[in-house]
Amino acid sequence: MADVIVVGGGIIGLTAAMRLRERGADVTLWTPAGLADTVSAVAAAVWYPTGITFEPRVLAWAAETYEVFRRQARDGVPGVLVRETRNLERDGATEEPWWAAAAGRVRYLPIGPPWTREVRFDAPLVEMGTYLPWLRERFERAGGRVVRRRVDRLEEALAEAPVIVNATGLAAGSLCGDPDLHPVRGQIVLVANTGVYVSVRDLGRPSTYVHPRTRDVVLGGTFEEGSWNTTPDPATRDAILERCLALVPELAGAPVVGEKVGLRPARRGGPRVEAEKWPGGTVVHAYGHGGAGMTLSWGCAGEVASLAL
Ligand SMILES: Cc1cc2nc3c(=O)[nH]c(=O)nc-3n(C[C@H](O)[C@H](O)[C@H](O)COP(=O)(O)OP(=O)(O)OC[C@H]3O[C@@H](n4cnc5c(N)ncnc54)[C@H](O)[C@@H]3O)c2cc1C
Numbered sequence: 103m104a105d106v107i108v109v110g111g112g113i114i115g116l117t118a119a120m121r122l123r124e125r126g127a128d129v130t131l132w133t134p135a136g137l138a139d140t141v142s143a144v145a146a147a148v149w150y151p152t153g154i155t156f157e158p159r160v161l162a163w164a165a166e167t168y169e170v171f172r173r174q175a176r177d178g179v180p181g182v183l184v185r186e187t188r189n190l191e192r193d194g195a196t197e198e199p200w201w202a203a204a205a206g207r208v209r210y211l212p213i214g215p216p217w218t219r220e221v222r223f224d225a226p227l228v229e230m231g232t233y234l235p236w237l238r239e240r241f242e243r244a245g246g247r248v249v250r251r252r253v254d255r256l257e258e259a260l261a262e263a264p265v266i267v268n269a270t271g272l273a274a275g276s277l278c279g280d281p282d283l284h285p286v287r288g289q290i291v292l293v294a295n296t297g298v299y300v301s302v303r304d305l306g307r308p309s310t311y312v313h314p315r316t317r318d319v320v321l322g323g324t325f326e327e328g329s330w331n332t333t334p335d336p337a338t339r340d341a342i343l344e345r346c347l348a349l350v351p352e353l354a355g356a357p358v359v360g361e362k363v364g365l366r367p368a369r370r371g372g373p374r375v376e377a378e379k380w381p382g383g384t385v386v387h388a389y390g391h392g393g394a395g396m397t398l399s400w401g402c403a404g405e406v407a408s409l410a411l
Contacts (some may be wrong), residue, residue: 104263106122106265108269109131109253110389111137114266114269115133128285131260134251141364144230146322148185149168150302152394153366164201164397165401170400176224179236180236181232183316186222186312187224190305227389229316264278265317265411266386268389271375272285272365286328286392287365288324290363291343293319293357293358294317296356302350309325312321314389321343373391375388
């Protein structure tokens with residue numbers, strides 16, 4: 103019998119499994135799908151708390167995650183980059199954003215209309231197609247097990263371990279009856295990277311973002327509350343391209359190399375990270391990270407490990 107079964111193999115489940123293993127637990131991770139079939143694989147995966155409101159523990163998770171990814175980038179972990187980032191604000195804010203305390207050196211620059219301020223900082227960016235397989239392999243090399251398995255009920259895992267982690271993303275809504283969990287649909291377009299290195303985010307509504315990776319550039323985005331539609335929409339793709347090209351004209355002519363849709367696991371009240379006693383054992387919930395699963399992953403995983411052990 104494992105000490106802990108982590109149900110779900112997206113960034114939240116994998117990171118929690120890794121932290122649990124580092125603390126000496128016997129850990130098995132159950133996941134029904136390959137890494138490429140997770141929402142985590144769709145993410146632009148830049149460090150920024152999109153759609154998440156301030157809570158002291160969210161700030162602490164974000165700060166710890168920022169430090170871990172900066173360290174991983176320095177250590178040459180595959181898929182982890184750091185990009186200079188320009189946030190272009192439109193709301194006239196003059197105070198420091200709540201997340202700035204977690205983001206290293208943050209600078210505030212004047213800018214002309216329609217923007218009211220530029221906020222510049224360095225942000226980790228993770229190429230999930232490279233990083234998730236690295237993380238999974240690191241977990242397995244450390245003695246963790248990964249098993250292809252879907253649950254219809256969390257009790258199936260509780261029958262095989264005294265503690266389980268519920269890291270099932272959007273599926274947690276039905277698995278533990280949480281009415282606050284809901285999808286926020288995001289569509290992105292990928293173009294070849296023809297020489298762009300700075301991330302730019304225009305904080306209009308919806309926000310427009312351009313995140314250069316090694317070989318391609320992620321263009322977005324959309325934030326469609328309550329939509330379960332996972333099919334890319336051509337009109338949305340055209341609108342994203344138009345907005346992003348207006349923001350970063352150097353992208354003109356860059357060939358489109360892909361488009362993707364993912365459903366962010368958003369939760370009214372913020373991410374659910376807490377332990378709950380069930381008749382068969384302890385369930386540590388770790389879901390509802392919305393548009394910030396990468397941003398909160400390592401900090402959150404530390405708390406999950408503390409709750410579980
Ligand atoms: C377009 C887009 C852009 C994004 N950009 C960013 C960004 O820049 N920065 C950022 O921080 N975040 C971003 N996000 C958000 C981020 O992708 C999510 O917060 C994160 O992926 C959530 O991770 P997760 O592990 O909870 O969920 P998932 O990745 O969905 O993983 C859930 C896991 O549970 C498994 N599972 C589901 N049902 C069952 C079951 N019945 N039994 C067993 N296992 C099950 C799944 O197979 C999967 O392995 C973005 C999301 C989208 C869609």
